[in-house]
Amino acid sequence: MKVIIVGGVAGGASCAARLRRLDEKAEILMVERGPYVSYANCGLPYHVSGVIEKEASLLVASERLFREQFAIDVRTNCEAVSISAKDKTVQLRNVLTGETTTESYDKLVLSPGAPSLCPPLPGVDLPGIFHVRTVPDARTIRQWIESGTTFLTGMANYTGMQMAKPTRRAVVVGGGFIGLEMAENLTHLGLEVKVIQRGTQVLGPLDPEMALVIENHLTRHGVHVVFGDGAAGFSQLDNGGIEVQTASGKTYPADIVIFAIGVRPETKLAQTAGIEIGERGGIRVNDSMQTSDPNIYAVGDAIEVKDFVTGKWSLVALAGPANRQGRIAADVIAGRDSKYRGTQGTSIIGLFGGAAAWTGASEKTLKRLGDDDYEKIYLYPNAHAGYYPGAKMLGLKVIFRKSSGLVLGAQAIGEDGPAVDKRISAIAMAIQLGATVYDLEESELCYAPQFGSAKDPVNFAGMVAGNILRGDMPVCHWETTGCEFLLDVREPVELAIEQVSGAINIPLGQLRSRLDELPRNREIHVICRSAQRAYYAVRILLQNGFKAKIVSGGMLARTHAVS
Known part of the structure; x- marks a missing residue:
C-alpha cells in the first residue's frame, strides 16, 4: 500500500508517524511545500520576542528523523499541484526548481492547513507588513525589527546618508489568537502597540463580557485596542514607515504591521479532485476523516468538523484536534475502527502573565442557534486557598442545560494562568464524557493550599449550578434585572x-432583624460583591416567605458587563 500525505506540521506529520507505527510495510510519502516538515507554529510569536530564543526549538521533527526513524520519504519545498482521483495520482512541483513529477497512491491524506487571510488591500505588499504563519515568517519579522532598531553610527555627516529609524510603533490588524500574542510579544520588545479589530470584541470565541476583561488587561499593559474599524489600505511614509488607513477614515503610523485577521481553509487542491467542500468552506469529512472520495482523507485546519456540543459544522484551527485527526486517519488506513468525536474548541491564551481559556459552546453561539434551554453562572473564587500567599481571583462562567444540568461550555479568566488552564481542562473532559453540573459537584480533584481549595472552583461551579436547578437558589442576571426591588x-x-442606583442597602448581618422593611408583593433581586453573601440572603428570604433571586456574579459580573 502506498500512502501520500500532503502537508506536515500537526495533522500530516502525526498521521505519517502513526501510520508507520501501525504498518511497517506501507510505502509512505509526505510532501510539504515549505522548508520544514513539522514545526510548532503556535510558538512563533514567542520566537519573535526572544522568549523562545532558538529557531531550532520550533522544529518538532526533521526530514532526517522521519527518514531514519520511520522510513518515510519526506520531500520539503514540494507542493502538490493537482489530484486525479480517477487515476489516483498527485502532481507534485519542486518549488525551488519548478520541476513537476507525478506520483500514484492507494490512499491520500490531505493536510494543507489554512493560510492567513490577505484581502487585496492597497499597499498590502509593502515592506514592513507581515503575516505570522511559518518559521520563515517569524525569522523575517525578527530581522526587520532588529535592523530597524540598529542605528548607523559615525555616518550621519555623509551627504545623502539616512540613519536607520528605530522600530518603535506596531499596528496589529486583528484581535484573535495570533494578533493578541503578537501584541504582547511586540510590547515585550519595547514597541508601542495598537490593535485594530473590525468587530466589537477581542477573542471571538469568548462571550463579550468575558472578552471585556481581556481588553482591560491589555490596556493596563499598554496595548491600545481600536474596535469597530478595519484596515482599508496602507501607504509608505517619507521616513520609511507605514501609514495604516482604516475603513472609518482614520490613519495610524507604524514601523511594522502584523496582519492577523484570521485564516481560511486551503481547499484548492481538494477541489481539483472533485472532493466535496462544506457549507463553512472547509473540506467535508466523516468521523473516519474520509472525504467524499473514500480513498482520500483530510485532517487539520483545512477541514470542517462537527461541533461536539451543538452538532453543527464548524471551522476550528487548533493543533490538538489536528493531531488527533491525523492519528485517526492513520488508524482507519491501517484497518482499525477509529472515530473522531468532534471538536469542542478547547483553547487557552496567555497574555501578560494572565490567561483566558474556554471550551464548548458560548452563550452567544447558543443564542445564534436559537437555543434557550440553558442557564449560566458567574463565580469568582480564588485560584488556590486564600490563606496561602499569592492567591488570585479566578473568573469563571459555566453554561449548562436548564432541563438536565448537562454541561455545555465554560470560560475562565485570571492572572494565575495554570489555574485557568486546569479548571477549563477539567470541564472540557467533563463535557467529553457528557457530564452534568451534578458531576462537577462530586468531582474529586487535587487539593493542596498552593494549588487549589478543598472546594475547588470546578466543584464550586457545580454546587452553584446544582443549587439553581434544585430551586435552592433562583437566579437572574444583570441584563434581565429591571424594575424589581433591588x-x-x-x-x-x-x-x-x-453602588447601584436605586438599590436598598441592608447588610447581611442585619437582614433577619430588618425583614419588615422589605416588600412581600415584589420580587427581590439580591446583590453583593461576588454573589456569595447574596446567596445566603436569598436563602433567608425564601424561607421567610419572600420572592427572591440572586443576581449571578454580583457586582463583579456587573463591572464586566458595563465597563
Missing part, C-alpha cells in the same frame, strides 16, 4: 467604592 447586602463601606 437589595444590596454589602457593608456600607463597600458602597462608598461602588
Whole structure:
C-alpha cells in the first residue's frame, strides 16, 4: 500500500508517524511545500520576542528523523499541484526548481492547513507588513525589527546618508489568537502597540463580557485596542514607515504591521479532485476523516468538523484536534475502527502573565442557534486557598442545560494562568464524557493550599449550578434585572467604592432583624460583591416567605458587563 500525505506540521506529520507505527510495510510519502516538515507554529510569536530564543526549538521533527526513524520519504519545498482521483495520482512541483513529477497512491491524506487571510488591500505588499504563519515568517519579522532598531553610527555627516529609524510603533490588524500574542510579544520588545479589530470584541470565541476583561488587561499593559474599524489600505511614509488607513477614515503610523485577521481553509487542491467542500468552506469529512472520495482523507485546519456540543459544522484551527485527526486517519488506513468525536474548541491564551481559556459552546453561539434551554453562572473564587500567599481571583462562567444540568461550555479568566488552564481542562473532559453540573459537584480533584481549595472552583461551579436547578437558589442576571426591588447586602463601606442606583442597602448581618422593611408583593433581586453573601440572603428570604433571586456574579459580573 502506498500512502501520500500532503502537508506536515500537526495533522500530516502525526498521521505519517502513526501510520508507520501501525504498518511497517506501507510505502509512505509526505510532501510539504515549505522548508520544514513539522514545526510548532503556535510558538512563533514567542520566537519573535526572544522568549523562545532558538529557531531550532520550533522544529518538532526533521526530514532526517522521519527518514531514519520511520522510513518515510519526506520531500520539503514540494507542493502538490493537482489530484486525479480517477487515476489516483498527485502532481507534485519542486518549488525551488519548478520541476513537476507525478506520483500514484492507494490512499491520500490531505493536510494543507489554512493560510492567513490577505484581502487585496492597497499597499498590502509593502515592506514592513507581515503575516505570522511559518518559521520563515517569524525569522523575517525578527530581522526587520532588529535592523530597524540598529542605528548607523559615525555616518550621519555623509551627504545623502539616512540613519536607520528605530522600530518603535506596531499596528496589529486583528484581535484573535495570533494578533493578541503578537501584541504582547511586540510590547515585550519595547514597541508601542495598537490593535485594530473590525468587530466589537477581542477573542471571538469568548462571550463579550468575558472578552471585556481581556481588553482591560491589555490596556493596563499598554496595548491600545481600536474596535469597530478595519484596515482599508496602507501607504509608505517619507521616513520609511507605514501609514495604516482604516475603513472609518482614520490613519495610524507604524514601523511594522502584523496582519492577523484570521485564516481560511486551503481547499484548492481538494477541489481539483472533485472532493466535496462544506457549507463553512472547509473540506467535508466523516468521523473516519474520509472525504467524499473514500480513498482520500483530510485532517487539520483545512477541514470542517462537527461541533461536539451543538452538532453543527464548524471551522476550528487548533493543533490538538489536528493531531488527533491525523492519528485517526492513520488508524482507519491501517484497518482499525477509529472515530473522531468532534471538536469542542478547547483553547487557552496567555497574555501578560494572565490567561483566558474556554471550551464548548458560548452563550452567544447558543443564542445564534436559537437555543434557550440553558442557564449560566458567574463565580469568582480564588485560584488556590486564600490563606496561602499569592492567591488570585479566578473568573469563571459555566453554561449548562436548564432541563438536565448537562454541561455545555465554560470560560475562565485570571492572572494565575495554570489555574485557568486546569479548571477549563477539567470541564472540557467533563463535557467529553457528557457530564452534568451534578458531576462537577462530586468531582474529586487535587487539593493542596498552593494549588487549589478543598472546594475547588470546578466543584464550586457545580454546587452553584446544582443549587439553581434544585430551586435552592433562583437566579437572574444583570441584563434581565429591571424594575424589581433591588437589595444590596454589602457593608456600607463597600458602597462608598461602588453602588447601584436605586438599590436598598441592608447588610447581611442585619437582614433577619430588618425583614419588615422589605416588600412581600415584589420580587427581590439580591446583590453583593461576588454573589456569595447574596446567596445566603436569598436563602433567608425564601424561607421567610419572600420572592427572591440572586443576581449571578454580583457586582463583579456587573463591572464586566458595563465597563
